[in-house]
Amino acid sequence: MRRSSFLIGGAAVSGLATLSARSRALAQETITEPFANGARPLGSFPQKRPLIVLTSRPPQLETPFRLFNEGVFTPNDAFFVRWHLAGIPTKVDGRAFRIKVHGLVDNELALSIDDLRRGFEPVEIPAVCQCSGNSRGFFNPRVPGGQWANGAMGNARWRGARLGDVLKRAGVKAGAVQVRFNGLEMPVLPTTPDFIKALDMDLATSPDVIVAYEMNGGNLPLLNGFPVRLVVPGYFATYWVKMLDDIEVIAAADQNFWMKTAYRIPAVGDGCIQPGQTTPTTPITKMRVRSFITSLADGDKISGGRRRVQGIAFDGGSGIARVDFSSDGGATWTQAALGADYGKYSFRQWSVALDAQAGRSYHLACRATAHDGAVQPATACWTPGGYLRNIIESLSVSAG
Ligand SMILES: Nc1nc2c(c(=O)[nH]1)N[C@H]1C(S)=C(S)[C@@H](COP(=O)(O)O)O[C@H]1N2
Ligand SMILES: [Mo]
Numbered sequence: 001m002r003r004s005s006f007l008i009g010g011a012a013v014s015g016l017a018t019l020s021a022r023s024r025a026l027a028q029e030t031i032t033e034p035f036a037n038g039a040r041p042l043g044s045f046p047q048k049r050p051l052i053v054l055t056s057r058p059p060q061l062e063t064p065f066r067l068f069n070e071g072v073f074t075p076n077d078a079f080f081v082r083w084h085l086a087g088i089p090t091k092v093d094g095r096a097f098r099i100k101v102h103g104l105v106d107n108e109l110a111l112s113i114d115d116l117r118r119g120f121e122p123v124e125i126p127a128v129c130q131c132s133g134n135s136r137g138f139f140n141p142r143v144p145g146g147q148w149a150n151g152a153m154g155n156a157r158w159r160g161a162r163l164g165d166v167l168k169r170a171g172v173k174a175g176a177v178q179v180r181f182n183g184l185e186m187p188v189l190p191t192t193p194d195f196i197k198a199l200d201m202d203l204a205t206s207p208d209v210i211v212a213y214e215m216n217g218g219n220l221p222l223l224n225g226f227p228v229r230l231v232v233p234g235y236f237a238t239y240w241v242k243m244l245d246d247i248e249v250i251a252a253a254d255q256n257f258w259m260k261t262a263y264r265i266p267a268v269g270d271g272c273i274q275p276g277q278t279t280p281t282t283p284i285t286k287m288r289v290r291s292f293i294t295s296l297a298d299g300d301k302i303s304g305g306r307r308r309v310q311g312i313a314f315d316g317g318s319g320i321a322r323v324d325f326s327s328d329g330g331a332t333w334t335q336a337a338l339g340a341d342y343g344k345y346s347f348r349q350w351s352v353a354l355d356a357q358a359g360r361s362y363h364l365a366c367r368a369t370a371h372d373g374a375v376q377p378a379t380a381c382w383t384p385g386g387y388l389r390n391i392i393e394s395l396s397v398s399a400g
Pocket of ligand 1: 081085238
């Protein structure tokens with residue numbers, strides 16, 4: 001049972017305990033995001049290559065954007081990290097770990113990782129995990145919260161047991177309304193609400209929601225939720241509860257802070273409002289269609305001639321139908337070629353040829369259309385939480 005008895009080694013453990021000191025000491029390199037107060041150190045954390053440090057306690061680490069050009073899947077050691085509470089275990093014994101299934105069920109369960117692996121049909125789903133606050137730093141006017149650029153997202157192959165199969169084993173009783181999820185970590189202060197999320201029964205029992213014990217064919221890194229996390233394909237990452245050790249079937253909609261107060265969007269129109277407007281709110285759910293150029297960055301100098309420009313696109317689970325590309329600031333568009341299809345929840349790579357003439361500048365933009373008909377907008381969505389940004393992205397390059 002080697003793979004389920006994974007432990008973080010001694011050095012890494014003390015590293016996690018003294019994260020701020022370490023990340024400061026190792027911050028030889030700095031990245032400056034393209035918004036005010038965008039200077040960020042790169043820091044080294046256990047099982048991670050150097051990532052952009054927003055905060056070290058709790059760890060909030062962003063993937064440097066150029067890494068999204070290297071492949072359709074984001075390597076585990078490059079995958080972004082976001083925790084709300086600083087009381088994160090610095091090691092987890094995968095053999096002793098149990099997931100408790102309780103509440104409105106006929107049989108309470110205490111499942112080991114081995115039970116999950118052997119007792120249920122394994123499923124593997126490529127899916128994008130994107131923080132609700134991804135790109136929040138670009139909001140204008142600015143909003144409070146983690147000031148991410150565009151790297152609070154990643155795409156991985158998640159393998160695990162269907163949550164629906166686990167719930168079937170437990171036997172859900174009549175009157176069940178939601179399923180509530182809690183992970184191992186604890187708030188530092190007793191007054192801070194524990195991080196708990198809930199899904200409606202129909203979503204919780206839908207076939208693509210899984211309790212994942214593998215990520216890209218390996219263990220989940222501790223910071224991404226070892227030994228198991230919930231994977232809710234198409235939904236923002238706030239529901240993807242890490243170090244998941246408690247599943248509770250409940251009889252009424254959950255009223256805890258992380259459902260009732262946090263992670264909510266305006267309940268009007270498409271959820272985007274004018275700054276200062278107040279509206280009723282509703283919990284955030286599915287991701288919106290987005291696309292990015294990954295092979296070039298704003299301000300790059302390129303050589304003249306024909307070259308391939310490539311990027312990625314994704315949405316909340318209908319899949320990418322097309323990506324259009326413009327090299328003249330959106331005046332004219334050409335359809336990009338789509339790369340291999342890894343399923344409707346995955347990044348979809350795209351590419352296009354650009355004929356660059358020396359001495360000219362190009363204002364490049366990409367615009368994805370999803371199978372459900374949604375298209376990226378030309379103007380930015382504003383929400384008080386800094387959620388739902390999916391504007392058509394653009395950047396400028398000059399050919400020399
Ligand atoms: N246990 C636990 N799970 C959690 C969180 C958390 O704070 N605790 N944060 C959620 C949020 S808001 C995000 S964006 C994702 C981040 O997943 P990652 O760290 O694997 O990238 O985890 C989600 N699951
Ligand atoms: Mo998040």
